[in-house]
Amino acid sequence: xxxxxxxxxxxxxxxxxxxxxxxxxxxxxxxxxxxxxxxxxxxxxxxxxxxxxxxxxxxxxxxxxxxxxxxxxxxxxxxxxxxxxxxxxxxxxxxxxxxxxxxxxxxxxxxxxxxxxxxxxxxxxxxxxxxxxxxxxxxxxxxxxxxxxxxxxxxxxxxxxxxxxxxxxxxxxxxxxxxxxxxxxxxxxxxxxxxxxxxxxxxxxxxxxxxxxxxxxxxxxxxxxxxxxxxxxxxxxxxxxxxxxxxxxxxxxxxx
Amino acid sequence: xxxxxxxxxxxxxxxxxxxxxxxxxxxxxxxxxxxxxxxxxxxxxxxxxxxxxxxxxxxxxxxxxxxxxxxxxxxxxxxxxxxxxxxxxxxxxxxxxxxxxxxxxxxxxxxxxxxxxxxxxxxxxxxxxxxxxxxxxxxxxxxxxxxxxxxxxxxxxxxxxxxxxxxxxxxxxxxxxxxxxxxxxxxxxxxxxxxxxxxxxxxxxxxxxxxxxxxxxxxxxxxxxxxxxxxxxxxxxxxxxxxxxxxxxxxxxxxxxxxxxxxxxxxxxxxxxxxxxxxxx
Numbered sequence: 001x002x003x004x005x006x007x008x009x010x011x012x013x014x015x016x017x018x019x020x021x022x023x024x025x026x027x028x029x030x031x032x033x034x035x036x037x038x039x040x041x042x043x044x045x046x047x048x049x050x051x052x053x054x055x056x057x058x059x060x061x062x063x064x065x066x067x068x069x070x071x072x073x074x075x076x077x078x079x080x081x082x083x084x085x086x087x088x089x090x091x092x093x094x095x096x097x098x099x100x101x102x103x104x105x106x107x108x109x110x111x112x113x114x115x116x117x118x119x120x121x122x123x124x125x126x127x128x129x130x131x132x133x134x135x136x137x138x139x140x141x142x143x144x145x146x147x148x149x150x151x152x153x154x155x156x157x158x159x160x161x162x163x164x165x166x167x168x169x170x171x172x173x174x175x176x177x178x179x180x181x182x183x184x185x186x187x188x189x190x191x192x193x194x195x196x197x198x199x200x201x202x203x204x205x206x207x208x209x210x211x212x213x214x215x216x217x218x219x220x221x222x223x224x225x226x227x228x229x230x231x232x233x234x235x236x237x238x239x240x241x242x243x244x245x246x247x248x249x250x251x252x253x254x255x256x
Numbered sequence: 257x258x259x260x261x262x263x264x265x266x267x268x269x270x271x272x273x274x275x276x277x278x279x280x281x282x283x284x285x286x287x288x289x290x291x292x293x294x295x296x297x298x299x300x301x302x303x304x305x306x307x308x309x310x311x312x313x314x315x316x317x318x319x320x321x322x323x324x325x326x327x328x329x330x331x332x333x334x335x336x337x338x339x340x341x342x343x344x345x346x347x348x349x350x351x352x353x354x355x356x357x358x359x360x361x362x363x364x365x366x367x368x369x370x371x372x373x374x375x376x377x378x379x380x381x382x383x384x385x386x387x388x389x390x391x392x393x394x395x396x397x398x399x400x401x402x403x404x405x406x407x408x409x410x411x412x413x414x415x416x417x418x419x420x421x422x423x424x425x426x427x428x429x430x431x432x433x434x435x436x437x438x439x440x441x442x443x444x445x446x447x448x449x450x451x452x453x454x455x456x457x458x459x460x461x462x463x464x465x466x467x468x469x470x471x472x473x474x475x476x477x478x479x480x481x482x483x484x485x486x487x488x489x490x491x492x493x494x495x496x497x498x499x500x501x502x503x504x505x506x507x508x509x510x511x512x513x514x515x516x517x518x519x520x521x522x523x524x525x526x527x528x529x530x531x532x533x534x535x536x537x
Contacts, residue, residue, distance in 0.1 A: 056413065076419055086414040090432040090509045099418050099428065125509045141418075 005032035005181045006077060006148035008053065012062035015048055022048045024205035026062070030198075032148075033179040037192035039232065040202035046185045049202065050153050053183065054080050066149065079142035081155040085134035087126040093137055094122035100141035112144035113137070115174060132163035136170070143174060150175075152184040156191065168194055172217065189236065193228045194219050201235060209235050297479040302486070305479040314468075319487060322464040325381065326453045326491075329388020334445065337393040338438070341400025342426075345434070351401075358397065366390045367455055379460040384453065391452035392445040399441025403434030436507055443499040450492045465491075 008030040015023040022045040030036050038046045051057045053064055055074040063070045066078070079100070087096045097109040113119045116136040126134060135155055142150060152171070156164045172195055175182055186192050192199045193213055201209035211232065215224050279299050285291055286298030293301075309315035340358070344351040366387065377383040407430060415421075415429045457466020465484050472480035507513040 054417065056416070074416055074419070078417075080414075080417050082410065082414070084410060086408075086410050088411060088429065088432070090435075091428075099415075099420070127509065127511050 004077065004146060004148040005179055006066050007032045007068075008149065008181060008183075009065040009068070010053075010062070011065070013049075013052065013059050013064065014061035015045070015052060015057070016060050022205055023052075026202075026205070026207060028200065028207065030181060030183065032181055035175055035182045035184070035195060035197045037184045037186060037196035037199045038202055039186055039189055039192045039199060039236070041236065042187060044202045045205045046202045047153055050080075050151050050183065050185045053149075054078055054151050056080075075149070076145075077148040078151065079145065079147040079149070080151045080153060081135075081138055081142050083154045083157050085126070085131075085138040087134055087137055087141075089125065089127050091126075092122070093118065093124050093126055093129070096126060096137060097141045097144050100144035102145055109140075109144055112140040115143065116140045116170060130163075132159050132167065135159065135167060139167075139171070139174075143178070146178070147180055149181045149183070152182065152186075154186055156188075157186075164191070169218075171195065176217070189232050190221075190229055193225060193232070194221075199228075199232055201232060203236075293478075294476065295478065297482055301479050302482050305477075305483050309480075309483070315483075315487075318463060318465050318468045319491070322453060322457065322466070323491070325384045325457075325464065326388060326449050329385050329453070330392050330445065330449045332385060333389030333392035334396045334442070336389070337396030337441070337445075338400050341397045341438075342404060342430075342434075345401045345404025346430070355401075358394075362394045362398075366452065370456065370459055374460060379462070384456045384461070387456045388449055388452050391448040395445040395448060396438070396441040399437045399444070400434060403437030404430060406437065407433035436510060439499065439503050439506065442502070443496060446495045446499055447492065450488060450495070454488055 008028075010026055010028040013023055013026040014021070026049065038049065040046045048057070052059050053071075055071045055078065065071070066075055087093075088099075091099075094106065094109050094113060097112050098104045098106060100112070101108045110119055110122060113122055116139055118133060118136055118140065121129065121133065121137075126137065129137065138155070156167050159167060168191060171182075184192065184195060189199075193215075196213055199209075199211045199213060200207055201211075203209075209232070211228065213228055215228070219225060283299045286293070286296065286301075291298075297305075306315070340354065344355055369390070370387065373383050373386050377386055411429055411433065412425070415425050420428055453464075454466050457464040458470055461467040461470075465487055469481050469484035472478075472484070504513055
């Protein structure tokens with residue numbers, strides 16, 4: 001399964017839009033099959049980073065390489081799950097999933113729908129599905145082509161708490177089965193700790209923290225879980241509170 | 257169940273209530289001598305004329321000629337409008353180049369061009385084709401352009417991620433996304449199509465419904481004139497109904513159109529229904 005998984009290398013990546021620099025200097029290596037979560041406050045550049053990895057935007061400087069090849073356009077082994085499901089409302093559920101298959105294949109679209117538990121809704125219009133179901137169809141579409149790299153851009157942000165947990169379990173289960181490299185962008189630290197092998201904290205365009213989560217799967221919300229969640233959250237919050245209160249105090253005193 | 261059936265029947269009959277009442281009133285006024293027969297024939301007289309002209313085949317000949325002209329003009333103008341709308345919607349360079357010229361032309365009433373077009377193309381089929389095409393072009397162009405521009409950019413980006421480009425992107429994302437708007441343009445331009453043709457045939461023609469009416473004027477055949485006008489009303493209603501059927505067919509996915517199919521004929525009244533969220537768990 002994992003032979004298709006992609007190794008990702010990011011070197012001295014910079015991105016600016018006009019005068020605004022969003023990513024200053026990002027260096028990151030992600031191993032094949034790894035599940036990495038990128039957390040940060042809104043506006044920290046995490047979505048921009050994901051779009052650069054997806055090939056939807058071009059870097060201002062530096063490079064993003066998949067299996068050693070610098071990307072210049074959208075890679076057909078890369079799939080993106082956006083915050084909205086982005087299903088085509090004029091196609092039946094199964095036809096939406098067929099877009100993600102190789103050669104518009106009906107059978108493998110049905111198989112992908114089965115994996116997300118929605119094969120019974122194959123012949124319906126996406127408009128009548130709930131938000132969580134739409135996002136599951138979107139996941140089926142992304143996985144139908146057996147991608148080597150799955151990029152998740154806060155895909156669970158708009159879902160209610162219970163549906164979120166279900167979706168997290170589904171994503172984890174499919175990732176364990178298929179072992180594609182996964183990058184999840186989220187502002188929810190608990191979600192990042194629940195799913196990822198590694199959590200990367202992005203702050204003002206640079207990687208401020210890179211923590212390995214050494215917890216067994218499936219993860220329980222126990223003491224170990226709380227420890228990781230707290231240490232990342234503290235890093236995320238203290239820094240900004242301190243900055244607001246004492247902008248002149250150097251950051252070194254608060255490092256973890 | 258009976259209540260429901262009754263209600264359906266009532267809904268089906270309701271749209272025809274006013275036309276039928278007008279006809280009855282008209283007949284009563286004619287019989288009571290309220291209208292001079294030489295100026296306003298009674299409905300029964302018009303009906304007799306209708307039957308007579310159907311039997312002689314004259315009516316069908318004129319109606320077919322008019323329909324043929326209307327449809328060919330619609331096809332030519334509609335295709336040009338569709339293609340230009342697509343091009344301008346997709347490439348802002350093309351829009352910059354052509355859109356302001358199109359907007360200038362659009363504000364000239366196309367019927368005002370009749371004298372010019374008659375001089376250029378004569379009174380034959382070409383002038384009618386040009387007139388109808390010109391009238392039909394603008395609504396289709398504007399609505400296609402608007403339809404393309406109002407497609408969710410997120411869907412286009414999704415298409416790019418899945419490797420859709422060129423014709424595949426057009427077929428799967430762009431055209432279906434713009435279709436609701438294009439069909440609004442089609443319905444609007446069908447009205448303009450008949451309007452333009454009536455004027456063109458009335459001003460100069462040797463056949464067609466408009467010619468039939470103008471010819472009848474020379475012989476003071478009021479019944480034929482009134483009949484021509486009624487035929488236009490029917491043709492207009494028919495094409496609008498066809499457009500509605502097309503809307504219903506092509507926009508099945510749209511929550512505003514997705515009602516279960518009805519037995520016993522098509523229902524042409526459109527209503528907006530909220531998305532059926534109740535089926536979602």
